[in-house]
Amino acid sequence: MALSSITGFVALFVSFLLLGLRIDSEPTQDRQALLAFLSQTPHKNRLQWNSSDSTCNWVGIECDVNQSYVYSLRLPGVGLVGQIPANTIGRLTQLRVLSLRSNRLSGEIPDDFSQLMSLRSLYLQSNLFSGDFPAVLTPLNRLSRLDLSSNNFTGILPFSVNNLSHLTRLFLQNNGFSGNLPSINPLGLVDFNVSNNNLNGSIPTTLERFPASSFAGNINLCGKPLNSCNPFFPSPAPSPSNFPKTPVRKSSKKLSTAAIIAISVGSAIILLLLLLFLLLCLRKRQNRRQAAKTPKPAVPSAVTEVGTTSSSKDDITGGPSESEKNKLVFFNGGVYSFDLEDLLRASAEVLGKGSLGTSYKAVLEDGTTVVVKRLRDVSVSKREFEMQMEILGKIKHGNVVPLRAFYYSKDEKLLVYDFMAAGSLSSLLHGSRGSGRTPLEWDNRLKIAIGAARGLAHLHVPGKVIHGNIKSSNILLRPELAASVSDFGLYPLFGASAPPNRVAGYRAPEVVETRKVTFKSDVYSFGVLLLELLTGKAPNQASLGEEGIDLPRWVQSVVREEWTAEVFDVELIRYHNIEDEMVQLLQIAMACVDTVPDQRPDMQEVVRMIDDINRGDTDDGIQQSSDDPSKGSDGQTPPMEPRIPPSAVTP
Structure with a gap:
């Protein structure tokens, strides 16, 4: 026990x-x-x-x-x-x-x-x-x-x-x-x-x-569930000789007398038609030669047609549709000397697939490099297409990528632009941010902002053209980082069924409802672009804190609840004495993204406001800082967060 x-x-x-x-x-x-x-x-x-x-x-x-x-x-x-x-x-x-x-x-x-x-x-x-x-x-x-x-x-x-x-x-x-x-x-x-x-x-x-x-x-x-894999340009239709022939049954019986007479008469008629056709072709060629000898008056148009040399086959068929298939339409005489066949033989590399079509880098046999944009879902007639191209082809400005040529057929609509070797703002701003990345410094961001603003203002005022698709991938850069606006004025080609600017992050609120773009909706999209430059965030990336929130509302919420410095790209923290300039550009951006269209400034006013930020007298109004961005004015490493009070910006 x-x-x-x-x-x-x-x-x-x-x-x-x-x-x-x-x-x-x-x-x-x-x-x-x-x-x-x-x-x-x-x-x-x-x-x-x-x-x-x-x-x-x-x-x-x-x-x-x-x-x-x-x-x-x-x-x-x-x-x-x-x-x-x-x-x-x-x-x-x-x-x-x-x-x-x-x-x-x-x-x-x-x-x-x-x-x-x-x-x-x-x-x-x-x-x-x-x-x-x-x-x-x-x-x-x-x-x-x-x-x-x-x-x-x-x-x-x-x-x-x-x-x-x-x-x-x-x-x-x-x-x-x-x-x-x-x-x-x-x-x-x-x-x-x-x-x-x-x-x-x-x-x-x-x-x-x-x-x-x-x-x-x-x-x-x-491939499934996307589109099937297709080549750059569609292959030409197979010739009739490539189609399988229908087997002809051999008849054991001899042809009747009536059949022989019918064949003889039919053959005679065919020979007569061929003779008449040849006579018409000879007459047409003679008329062309006489017309070529007669001086023609100048045509008051902004376009000049450049096509392949007419072949004997074209002369015989005489059909305008055949010759049109081999023609590009160049503007103002053009700076290039190639035709569609040269373009088809060029090596092609996909640059980007945007909301309106796919862009290719085409390198011709003589080394000429251009960008070819292959449009999709175009809904207007050929005449309407050509009228819009003539308007766009007249626009010339240092901050606008010029439209050099276009091609129209029932199955293909192509646009030819200059190739910009430095790529787009999107790739520069959102490219790999690993250890080997070169940060986009503040002076260059301000330079890109003023360049893009001037290009858009030129479209609005002298050109009277609404861009309709402002986004960072449509801001192209030269090696010195001068910005040029591309893909402008294409929205009339797609009709109401295909609204422009399909990247939702850049769309003005009224465009979502009315599906119509205006000069003021361009200003809104440009304001989002400025916020993208300031924050380093893409408007459509899922890192804004809340699901479904857009970039302007995210900036407003951060400015309202926290220090304004939280808004700015972490890559800008290493630069010294730029806080005031960043805040000024932020104020301009927030004015552009006002939800009431009439409250937004026009692009000329936006250009003036960004010019007021400028610190020098260079061509783009931006003076490159000679300071080491990693050091402050006293040679010390600047603090991790810019010293900006919460009240510096009013949302």
Whole structure:
């Protein structure tokens, strides 16, 4: 009896001891890893982790029931900046959920992430991560949701993604991935998105079940559910000799007398018609020669037709449609000397697929390089098309990309522009933001803003042309970063069924309702463009804090609730003494995006206001700073945040 009492006491003591250990447990190793991560990663003062409190009570931390390890780390939008330090998060080996979305984390994913073998969900979207697809993630075979969208990842997508056999949701949109799309086929994959990358080739059959929106914005991607893969220009129609011939049955019987007479009469008629046709052709050629000898009066038109040399076949057929098929229409005599056949023989490279058509870089055999825009969904007649082209061809300005020539046929509508080697503002501003990126400095941003404003103002006033499709990909740059406006005045070609400026982030509110563009809606789009220059954010990227919010409203909310400095691109923080200029340009942008069209300034007034910001007397009104952008006026590194009070801008 005494022995059983002692045994019972020992068991009760052990139970209390174990219970005490469970209550007082603390994930010591995970705590050290988290403190190391926080101490080595710059961040805003939003994380109040009290070192005297339990780790499991910290903001963004969840532990298991026994509080023996951290299984969830959620730190979205807390202002984390820079690279994830090695030997920190990778030590949380029992982690199930990791969310670091909507911060400013950059660089590559640390190698020690491969130790997170228990990870189920990883959310890294809306940061500045760069490099190839993180190979350290492919061994994490328990991962079910992976979101790397809206970063600066590049390179090809590896087939090893299929190692993530439990993956149900994969989001890779808004990056710079290139190459062919591999056959990704985890059995449980229900959500998939690779839109707005640089992928090419055909879509694998394993991914055809996903909607077209999952692949949109990849200019060289084709196949189901997108359009079928087609060549640059359609092949000419096969000649009749290439069609299969209908077999003719041999008749064992001789032809009747009536049949012989009918054939003879028919042959005579055909010969007579051929003779008359030849006589008409000879007469027509003689008339042409006489007309060529007679001086012609000058034609008061802005266009000059340049075509291929007329062949004997053209002379015989005499059909105007045949000759028109070989003609480009050049403006003002043109600066180029090539024809459509030269263009068809040129090597072509896709530059971009926009809302109105696809643009190609065409290199001719003589080395001439031009841009050919292949329009789609044109709904107007040939006469209306030519009238609009004549209006656009007359526009000449240093900040407007000139329209050099056009081609119209039933199946093809082509526009020819100068090639701008420096690319677009979109690629310069939103290109890879990895370690090798050269930041777009403030002086150049201001130079681009004034150049684009002058080009748009010229379209509005002397040209009386509404652009209708202002966006950063339509602001092209010369090597010295002088801005020129392109793709202007094309909206009348598409009718009401195809509204211009299909990139919703730039559309004025009234255009969404009325589907009609105006000079004031151009001003609104230009205001969004200025906000894009100031914030470094694309209007259509999903990193503005709330789903569905547009860039102007996001800027207004940040200015109203926080310091104005939060609005500006992180790349501008390193420059000194530009706060006032950034605020002035921000005020101009907010005036342009006023929801009431009549309250917006006209483009001439916008040009004047931006000119008032100028600090020098260079051609573009922008004086390049001679200061080292990484140093202040006293030679010290400037503070991380510009010193601008909250009241500096009124939304």
